Amino acid sequence: MADAVVRCLRDGRLDGEHAPALAMQGSLQCCPLAARTMLHLAVAVASNAAAGKAQARGVVVVAFDRSPEVYLDFMRRSGLDSNALGRCVQILDCYSDPLGWKQNIRIQSHQEDTRTPCSKNKDNITIFRSVKDVAKLLCSIIDLGRGFEGESKTYFSVAIDSISTMLRYASLQSISSLLSNLQSHDQISLILWLMHSDLHEPKFSRAFECLSTMVACVEPEVADSGYGEERRGNLSFLEHNYSKAKFHVRLKRRNGRVKHLYEELHVEGYDVKFVSASSLSLEVNQNLVPKVQFNLELSEKERSDRANVVLPFEHQGSLIN
Numbered sequence: 460m461a462d463a464v465v466r467c468l469r470d471g472r473l474d475g476e477h478a479p480a481l482a483m484q485g486s487l488q489c490c491p492l493a494a495r496t497m498l499h500l501a502v503a504v505a506s507n508a509a510a511g512k513a514q515a516r517g518v519v520v521v522a523f524d525r526s527p528e529v530y531l532d533f534m535r536r537s538g539l540d541s542n543a544l545g546r547c548v549q550i551l552d553c554y555s556d557p558l559g560w561k562q563n564i565r566i567q568s569h570q571e572d573t574r575t576p577c578s579k580n581k582d583n584i585t586i587f588r589s590v591k592d593v594a595k596l597l598c599s600i601i602d603l604g605r606g607f608e609g610e611s612k613t614y615f616s617v618a619i620d621s622i623s624t625m626l627r628y629a630s631l632q633s634i635s636s637l638l639s640n641l642q643s644h645d646q647i648s649l650i651l652w653l654m655h656s657d658l659h660e661p662k663f664s665r666a667f668e669c670l671s672t673m674v675a676c677v678e679p680e681v682a683d684s685g686y687g688e689e690r691r692g693n694l695s696f697l698e699h700n701y702s703k704a705k706f707h708v709r710l711k712r713r714n715g716r717v718k719h720l721y722e723e724l725h726v727e728g729y730d731v732k733f734v735s736a737s738s739l740s741l742e743v744n745q746n747l748v749p750k751v752q753f754n755l756e757l758s759e760k761e762r763s764d765r766a767n768v769v770l771p772f773e774h775q776g777s778l779i780n
Contacts, residue, residue: 464708465503467673471514471614471648476713478642481651482671484664489679490655492704492726494620496677497653498530499731501618502537504649508616509543515648517547517607518616519600523624527552527584545582549603552586553596557628559588590625593633597640604646614648617641622654622667631663638670671711677724678705702726706733 464481472478481500485493501520507513520530527550534544556562559576576589577599585603589595604615619625625634641650656664668674680703706724711717723734 464673464675464710465500465507467710468500468504468616468649468651469507469513471616478644478647479649479673480638480642480671481649481673481675482667483651483653483675483677484656485653485677486657486679487655489677489704492679492724493653493655493677494524495726495731496675496706496724497618497620497651498533499537500651501530502534502539504616504618504651505534505539505543505547506537508547509539513616513648515614515616517549517604518618519603520548520550521553521596521600521617521619522550523553523557523590523619524621526554531583546608548583549606550584551599551603552584553590555586556588557590562588590628593629593637597637600641601644601646612646614646616648617650619650619652622652623658626659626663631666635666635670638667642670673711674709676707678707680704
């Protein structure tokens with residue numbers, strides 16, 4: 460199933476359509492697993508771009524939750540060399556100085572002379588210092604994407620690591636508008652983002668789901684702690700397995716049909732593997748079928764009662780003159 464998701468991300472958009480969008484959801488309990496899965500998909504997009512197998516020539520990672528060095532290190536360990544990173548990965552750093560406070564301190568101490576909302580730190584890292592200004596953020600993402608090399612029209616992908624962090628600085632309406640504008644931009648091949656759904660009201664998750672063509676949920680497996688279930692008041696303390704999770708995907712196809720896919724996700728170091736969960740899929744499918752039983756056999760009493768039923772069109776007695 461992960462291959463099916465990566466294939467959709469690799470193929471990108473069709474002329475006249477919006478870019479496909481993957482909305483990933485996870486709770487705080489499975490934050491490491493959800494973030495690792497997001498990184499895995501971003502690396503897959505960058506790898507396909509580097510190999511010339513994708514519509515996109517590169518990926519712009521909008522980093523809110525982690526330092527850009529974390530992403531670059533993960534991509535190197537996943538097999539992307541320096542040449543591929545330089546050609547196919549650009550990181551918009553909204554983590555290091557999101558509101559420009561560090562720059563203001565340097566200005567006050569006369570270490571810098573100008574105040575800029577966006578500046579180049581390294582070849583593929585650009586620091587963004589005005590995260591409340593969603594319009595400037597949109598322009599910065601598009602400017603970075605246009606920098607990828609390619610013949611004729613150059614497509615690029617966008618990966619946003621935390622919608623939840625964005626919601627600290629901007630409204631739901633402005634972020635929805637940002638995603639919608641990215642989807643409709645004629646050079647963007649695909650978008651993917653991660654959101655911690657348990658931090659927000661359900662209406663927030665629904666709003667972003669409406670913009671997406673794929674929704675992926677990462678749910679941690681809960682196991683007994685090994686010492687039995689310990690209760691304090693009404694709380695039961697259970698141990699979460701942070702190396703394994705359930706991965707549910709809902710694909711909205713172009714013909715309007717929706718496909719549900721289920722797999723188990725295993726994290727081993729820097730490696731992320733997807734294992735087929737056919738038994739889980741079968742169990743879910745069975746639960747979707749209404750539990751209705753039809754008995755086609757009649758008992759003797761039922762046959763007798765049926766024979767004695769007088770139908771409206773049957774003659775009931777002799778005619779009265």
